[in-house]
């Protein structure tokens with residue numbers, strides 16, 4: 429079937445490019461992303477591709493990711509203008525998806541042509557995987573799915589989970605996830621256990637040597653008790669729970685860093701309304717999307733990671749550990765893994781502003797009591813979550829997949 433379609437599309441696998449072994453040990457990779465916006469998965473991709481200069485990327489839409497990948501030495505192909513798939517949301521009904529089917533077919537053919545020039549196709553998102561599966565098969569290229577989501581009921585419908593897991597079993601040479609929590613969800617959805625590999629996200633931070641007070645002065649942040657929440661604004665990221673918590677800790681201020689990257693503008697506006705309704709509008713500082721998150725983290729007394737649904741990883745959690753700041757996180761998804769079951773940060777149940785408030789009040793009242801834990805968290809984060817380790821692990825997997833193909 430795949431061969432017939434491929435030939436019909438002028439994509440005969442036999443007319444493939446030079447096989448891997450004749451081009452030395454470095455396979456050429458086609459990195460595929462459905463979005464051009466930089467959220468956590470794209471920041472990971474930006475770091476992953478640094479190990480693959482000369483490879484290629486295929487993006488479904490414009491945005492800062494294209495520039496970041498070009499800077500890393502990749503040739504970047506954008507889907508034809510008009511192939512914008514942003515309307516194709518996770519929960520869209522098949523009927524409403526119909527108008528985009530033509531664009532999808534065109535995109536699939538372009539993807540297949542791009543894949544033919546590479547040895548391995550590397551899909552960096554759920555949508556990228558779904559759309560790259562058939563094209564990669566058409567041209568006989570192995571497909572890696574870097575699954576940055578957690579395939580559970582909080583994020584995906586049952587049918588979606590089953591389809592994705594089955595497609596992965598059929599089409600993915602390897603599924604990479606950033607945590608045991610994400611691996612477990614993939615297997616529970618029906619994914620093959622032997623197909624999935626856990627490679628924790630890795631990141632390096634450049635820290636500012638100046639003390640928090642100096643950073644606050646430079647950043648224009650107020651003195652006194654100050655905490656921060658650092659995530660794109662989205663209902664499942666739980667910023668509203670932190671605003672509720674703030675109302676229970678008199679005098680505490682909070683910086684809310686991040687913006688609604690994927691159309692959650694109503695939620696973002698609602699956060700301001702909530703702050704006003706709870707009488708804390710003057711204590712919540714909305715800073716919008718920032719490129720200096722590490723510095724901002726260093727300037728606050730504690731970081732809250734309040735996601736109400738399970739996180740597949742949570743880069744912000746590791747960033748806070750690396751910044752040497754006490755952490756309060758909801759116990760959902762990978763948080764417990766990253767915080768060693770609570771030994772490296774305070775874990776609270778999701779959607780519990782009272783518990784967040786109590787944890788913050790304790791940290792603020794006795795900061796010295798948390799200094800040892802925070803230092804240990806930083807050491808562990810440095811040892812486990814470096815970018816070089818992630819790049820090496822992923823490079824080994826890509827080479828393995830290419831060699832087997």
Ligand code: UDP
Nearest residue numbers: 467468469659685686717718721742743744
């Ligand atoms: N981030 C940022 N600027 C902001 C808010 C967030 O650069 O204003 C970064 C944050 O530092 C982290 C990433 O966005 O590196 C979010 O990754 P995470 O895994 O926490 O969440 P995701 O957005 O992938 O669900």
